[in-house]
Amino acid sequence: MTRILIIAAATAFLAGAAQAQPGGREAPNPDTDKDGKVTLAEFRASQSERQSRMFARMDGDRDGKITQAEMEAARKRAEASGRGPGGPGGGGMFLARMDANKDGSVTKAEMSAMSEQRFRMADTNKDGWLSKGELLMMRQRMRGGPGPE
Numbered sequence: 001m002t003r004i005l006i007i008a009a010a011t012a013f014l015a016g017a018a019q020a021q022p023g024g025r026e027a028p029n030p031d032t033d034k035d036g037k038v039t040l041a042e043f044r045a046s047q048s049e050r051q052s053r054m055f056a057r058m059d060g061d062r063d064g065k066i067t068q069a070e071m072e073a074a075r076k077r078a079e080a081s082g083r084g085p086g087g088p089g090g091g092g093m094f095l096a097r098m099d100a101n102k103d104g105s106v107t108k109a110e111m112s113a114m115s116e117q118r119f120r121m122a123d124t125n126k127d128g129w130l131s132k133g134e135l136l137m138m139r140q141r142m143r144g145g146p147g148p149e
Contacts, residue, residue: 030135037129040119047115055108065105068095 030038030046038046058066058074066074098106098114122130122138130138 037131038135039129040116043119043130044112044115048112051108051111051115055111065107066095066111067105071095 030042032042055066058070060070060073095106098110100110100113118138122134124134
């Protein structure tokens with residue numbers, strides 16, 4: 001349970017208010033084929049552009065890696081610009097969780113791997129796709145809420 005909470009908090013730290021677009025609009029529906037099921041491929045595609053923008057904002061020296069210092073600088077910039085809270089103080093723990101090869105930095109590939117992990121955690125019935133309910137629950141958890149009753 002603690003691991004799930006840490007991963008959810010870490011994801012919220014990176015994503016900030018990514019699920020809500022400017023003006024309070026909801027994020028686009030990742031169910032691109034409108035079949036009522038969000039597959040891993042659809043989920044990855046929906047995350048890819050946002051992750052690329054986020055990575056570009058955080059990778060201060062443009063070396064293709066995000067370090068703890070860059071993560072902290074990005075958090076401070078977000079707070080200063082009014083884009084919302086910078087997230088939990090556990091950025092170091094977050095970096096350690098995402099840093100699969102333990103080199104002290106996070107690459108785009110490691111960030112993308114987190115999307116798959118989020119998908120697997122959100123797929124509560126383990127059927128290989130996300131329902132509207134599972135998506136709603138994931139979004140609620142990312143926003144710090146308990147999810148729907």
